[in-house]
Amino acid sequence: MTGTAEPLLRIEGLRTVFRTHGGEIAAVDGVDLSVPRGRTLGIVGESGCGKSVLSLSVMRLVAHPGRVAAGRVLLEGRDLLQLSAAEMRDVRGSQVAMIFQEPMTSLNPVHTVGFQITEAMRAHDPRASRAELRDRAIEALKRVRIPAPERRFEEYPHLLSGGMRQRVMIAMALACRPKLLIADEPTTALDVTVQAQILDLLRDLQQETGMSIILITHDLGVVAEMADEVAVMYAGRVVERAAAGAVFDDPMHPYTLGLLGSVPRLDEERETLLAIEGSVPPPFALPRGCRFHPRCPFAVEDCKAEPPPLRAIAPGHEAACLRAPVERLAA
Ligand SMILES: Nc1ncnc2c1ncn2[C@@H]1O[C@H](COP(=O)(O)OP(=O)(O)OP(=O)(O)O)[C@@H](O)[C@H]1O
Numbered sequence: 300m301t302g303t304a305e306p307l308l309r310i311e312g313l314r315t316v317f318r319t320h321g322g323e324i325a326a327v328d329g330v331d332l333s334v335p336r337g338r339t340l341g342i343v344g345e346s347g348c349g350k351s352v353l354s355l356s357v358m359r360l361v362a363h364p365g366r367v368a369a370g371r372v373l374l375e376g377r378d379l380l381q382l383s384a385a386e387m388r389d390v391r392g393s394q395v396a397m398i399f400q401e402p403m404t405s406l407n408p409v410h411t412v413g414f415q416i417t418e419a420m421r422a423h424d425p426r427a428s429r430a431e432l433r434d435r436a437i438e439a440l441k442r443v444r445i446p447a448p449e450r451r452f453e454e455y456p457h458l459l460s461g462g463m464r465q466r467v468m469i470a471m472a473l474a475c476r477p478k479l480l481i482a483d484e485p486t487t488a489l490d491v492t493v494q495a496q497i498l499d500l501l502r503d504l505q506q507e508t509g510m511s512i513i514l515i516t517h518d519l520g521v522v523a524e525m526a527d528e529v530a531v532m533y534a535g536r537v538v539e540r541a542a543a544g545a546v547f548d549d550p551m552h553p554y555t556l557g558l559l560g561s562v563p564r565l566d567e568e569r570e571t572l573l574a575i576e577g578s579v580p581p582p583f584a585l586p587r588g589c590r591f592h593p594r595c596p597f598a599v600e601d602c603k604a605e606p607p608p609l610r611a612i613a614p615g616h617e618a619a620c621l622r623a624p625v626e627r628l629a630a
Pocket of ligand 1 (some may be wrong): 317319326344345346347348349350351352353363364365517580581582
């Protein structure tokens with residue numbers, strides 16, 4: 300990753316497992332990542348590759364029968380996995396906040412928007428008066444560019460459009476000025492125009508506040524627009540990691556090439572592939588060796604032996620592939 304300054308968040312050797320009838324499975328299996336201050340890390344990969352479990356692990360919100368089995372999640376050097384439940388509650392919202400794909404499931408339909416924002420604020424500042432909280436909540440609605448915030452404050456969530464609901468969620472998430480915002484598919488449920496508005500808003504808010512963002516998405520267009528750094532996940536592991544420009548211009552892992560819908564050719568033009576065949580194997584049916592090898596057009600016998608570690612292929616650009624960079628393989 301670029302930059303030498305200490306990152307805001309460093310994830311080391313994270314492993315999150317679920318107990319199932321067939322035994323314990325690892326949905327996140329040895330992930331190392333870092334998020335620089337004020338920057339956006341995009342985490343991409345197909346459905347089921349472990350993106351959401353990774354973010355829930357950072358928030359310590361993995362529900363039973365799941366648990367974080369190993370690793371460290373260092374926020375400014377402090378390991379969140381070692382905090383007491385009370386300390387972690389304090390970190391959530393005040394230092395790290397999260398927004399999800401479908402805001403309606405996170406907003407309570409029986410309470411007004413204002414009530415929900417002020418309750419979230421009260422949890423972190425129990426001594427604030429009602430009037431103070433109201434003012435702050437309206438301020439928070441203004442920050443996310445919600446028109447007529449005083450009126451919206453009194454309304455119930457179902458009266459708002461999907462885009463407005465996501466703005467309310469962002470307002471709640473940012474109310475306590477977190478240093479890190481985790482956005483899990485924040486625009487997936489929205490139509491394209493609204494999607495662009497929400498991404499613009501997140502970018503503006505990042506400029507204003509200097510917060511870091513982890514943006515989780517299966518949409519490479521969103522990542523291209525937003526991310527400074529990109530981590531590509533496959534079957535619970537990071538398979539490629541670099542500055543966003545490098546991942547898009549010079550992808551080195553065959554899976555990334557597949558996601559980008561392109562294969563390298565001698566004349567350096569890209570030829571479109573319809574899709575990578577097959578799907579992400581579930582954690583209980585992982586192939587030996589490289590987890591991508593059954594779907595990989597470049598796989599050789601050695602790929603079936605050991606899982607390849609992430610290694611630097613170019614400065615600041617890592618890939619977990621014996622054959623990387625695969626551009627060379629086209630020659
Ligand atoms: N409660 C659970 N019990 C067992 N396995 C689980 C549980 N929750 C998630 N998993 C497994 O963990 C793996 C990763 O899931 P995760 O939701 O993180 O993927 P994702 O990349 O975020 O996909 P999506 O975009 O569909 O949410 C999946 O194979 C899933 O089956």
